[in-house]
């Protein structure tokens with residue numbers, strides 16, 4: 001397929017993530033066709049995207065080189081799968097997180113597209129060998145897992161099926177880079193991919209520290225937001241170690257490796273999130289932020305506003 005053909009992307013499913021992908025792809029100048037199997041929902045999604053894009057443009061936060069009007073001109077909605085897939089070189093699936101639903105939609109999609117078309121899933125928790133088990137040609141399939149909200153958090157985890165071709169990984173990596181995301185490639189599939197495995201490790205130890213009476217819910221969150229998180233927005237754990245000893249990583253391990261191994265060996269078992277003890281941790285959180293819509297929405301709004309600021313800082317400082 002020549003690169004001049006690579007203009008149209010189909011987004012399957014018009015929920016939160018489908019709308020985010022559509023906004024990202026049009027920001028990179030791609031024509032995006034949105035499909036949803038609930039009649040009218042794809043059209044509704046465009047109305048919602050229009051509102052968001054106009055606000056973003058107003059706030060000078062619109063991504064890409066094109067104006068909101070130009071980006072909106074690249075968008076169209078479909079209630080018919082075959083029409084939605086016509087001409088696409090790349091398909092990004094964003095339907096419910098349900099294995100049967102994903103398997104069946106990919107089987108349908110494969111029946112409507114030519115052989116060079118890349119089939120990509122947004123799944124957070126399902127591995128490619130399950131998601132694509134009903135697809136005939138799995139060399140064209142991969143997971144492209146975004147992080148919420150994708151417009152401000154640029155990471156995309158590219159996870160191959162055992163049969164995915166290197167060319168498909170490369171094309172997807174280039175596409176994600178072109179639309180301004182930050183793709184990373186896993187070399188093989190694994191439950192939780194990379195991001196959620198690291199997140200699980202952090203959650204597990206945070207939970208244990210609270211459960212064991214070492215620290216409060218409020219303070220463990222501060223350990224991240226005022227401590228580790230400050231540098232993790234710019235450098236990861238590997239570079240952190242490399243920079244924290246005069247002669248780099250090997251030196252760091254000589255100084256602190258034993259200590260870290262001792263601490264790691266003292267980690268407790270996987271927490272039980274459904275025990276009586278869990279209830280008291282949940283209550284402690286809810287005393288800080290009550291779990292009703294009003295309080296949660298206010299905190300979500302604050303999170304997204306601060307994330308926008310951080311995204312802008314990273315953009316302005318070129319990192």
Ligand SMILES: NC(=O)c1ccc[n+]([C@@H]2O[C@H](COP(=O)([O-])OP(=O)(O)OC[C@H]3O[C@@H](n4cnc5c(N)ncnc54)[C@H](O)[C@@H]3O)[C@@H](O)[C@H]2O)c1
Nearest residue numbers: 013014015016017036037094095096097122123124146148
């Ligand atoms: N929400 C997140 O934070 C997040 C982050 C990363 C990845 N994801 C993944 O993205 C995917 C979508 O999540 P979401 O939060 O946008 O869900 P959502 O519930 O907001 O949207 C799902 C949309 O898919 C449509 N749909 C369902 N079955 C369909 C089918 N067979 N054909 C066409 N459309 C269909 C629904 O009508 C709905 O509009 C999930 O796999 C999820 O795990 C979500």
Ligand SMILES: *[C@@H]1O[C@H](CO)[C@@H](O)[C@H](O)[C@H]1NC(C)=O
Nearest residue numbers: 115116117137139140165168
């Ligand atoms: C399978 O997909 C790959 C990658 O898109 C493509 O190059 C190849 O021609 C396809 N094979 C068949 C038999 O359709």
